[in-house]
Amino acid sequence: MTTRKATARATPRAQDNWDDYRYFLAVARSGTLSAAAEQLGTEHTTVARHIHALEGVLNARLFHKSHVGYALTAAGERLLTTAEAIESALLASKAAAAGEQDIAGTVRIGAPDGFGSMFLAPRIHLLTEQHPRLEIEIFAAARLFSLTRREADIAIGLAGADHLRVASRRLTDYRMFVYGTKSYLKRAARIRTKTDLLQHPFIGYVEEHLFSPELSFAGTIGVDYNARVRSTNLLTQVHATLAGHGLCILPAYVAAAFPTLEAVLPDEVEVTRTFHMHVHEDHWKAAHVRAVAAFIAEQVDAHVSLFLDGA
Numbered sequence: 001m002t003t004r005k006a007t008a009r010a011t012p013r014a015q016d017n018w019d020d021y022r023y024f025l026a027v028a029r030s031g032t033l034s035a036a037a038e039q040l041g042t043e044h045t046t047v048a049r050h051i052h053a054l055e056g057v058l059n060a061r062l063f064h065k066s067h068v069g070y071a072l073t074a075a076g077e078r079l080l081t082t083a084e085a086i087e088s089a090l091l092a093s094k095a096a097a098a099g100e101q102d103i104a105g106t107v108r109i110g111a112p113d114g115f116g117s118m119f120l121a122p123r124i125h126l127l128t129e130q131h132p133r134l135e136i137e138i139f140a141a142a143r144l145f146s147l148t149r150r151e152a153d154i155a156i157g158l159a160g161a162d163h164l165r166v167a168s169r170r171l172t173d174y175r176m177f178v179y180g181t182k183s184y185l186k187r188a189a190r191i192r193t194k195t196d197l198l199q200h201p202f203i204g205y206v207e208e209h210l211f212s213p214e215l216s217f218a219g220t221i222g223v224d225y226n227a228r229v230r231s232t233n234l235l236t237q238v239h240a241t242l243a244g245h246g247l248c249i250l251p252a253y254v255a256a257a258f259p260t261l262e263a264v265l266p267d268e269v270e271v272t273r274t275f276h277m278h279v280h281e282d283h284w285k286a287a288h289v290r291a292v293a294a295f296i297a298e299q300v301d302a303h304v305s306l307f308l309d310g311a
Helices: 018-030 033-040 044-058 074-098 113-120 125-130 182-187 194-199 234-242 287-302 304-309
Strands: 063-066 069-072 105-111 134-140 154-157 166-181 202-205 227-231 247-251 261-264 271-280
Touching: 018 033, 018 044, 018 069, 018 074, 033 044, 069 074, 105 113, 105 287, 113 134, 113 234, 113 287, 125 134, 125 287, 134 287, 154 287, 166 182, 166 234, 166 287, 166 304, 182 261, 202 234, 227 234, 234 247, 271 287, 287 304
Parallel strands: 105 134, 105 154, 202 227, 202 247
Antiparallel strands: 063 069, 154 271, 166 247, 166 261, 166 271
């Protein structure tokens, strides 16, 4: 009985199928066949077939399979570095071949739900109308997006980059205030000081599921409030507040879209955070990614007052 070697060679041979490595990367990054299939727009059986073919060519087992998904073996970990380097080279080659003036292709933007839904989505048509061959995918969600795992080409976050191969740009500060509907504030106990806020029910984040520590406001506003209604994303909090039964800390640029909301003690209670834009250096070489990144920066620069004061 022969045993399979536990190592994968450093580089693929010329006759190897790059598609096999592409499927390998998708499984390594997503952790399951089904998630990889969804990412690649195919069936999980197709993904499994490519992984099996690659393991056969390399004579190595690349994944440990368990009830929670697929984890890389030692051989898989070594192959991951090589496969990502090849992928980076292919991306760079495609970017160079496309030419500087050919703004075409798909750009995936990962952003917090408020920024992606309330600010970027209503404006992105200005860019796609300018470049008819450009397609945009906006992933607006309360989560972090990994550029190294290719979850996004451009990521908007609340902190600077912590990866050496990521280009980062500070976009803008944005301010947050306590808001309630005008009808709620009219009928509820009057708020004259910060202490009065404790008499009111709050709506906020589920603290243990925060995707960024910058979204924890405990102690920031000088009042140790307890949110009785909690959610993992911002837009759910907005709609809960619009129902008129409590207060919520919301970004000014989001609250500006809802005339029934009114800031409470805006001169005394305020939270300031910062948006940053991140692009992996491999993606930055592509003209269409640079065009989208430039558009986002230009739009933010043109609406700084919206982020700071909701104006």
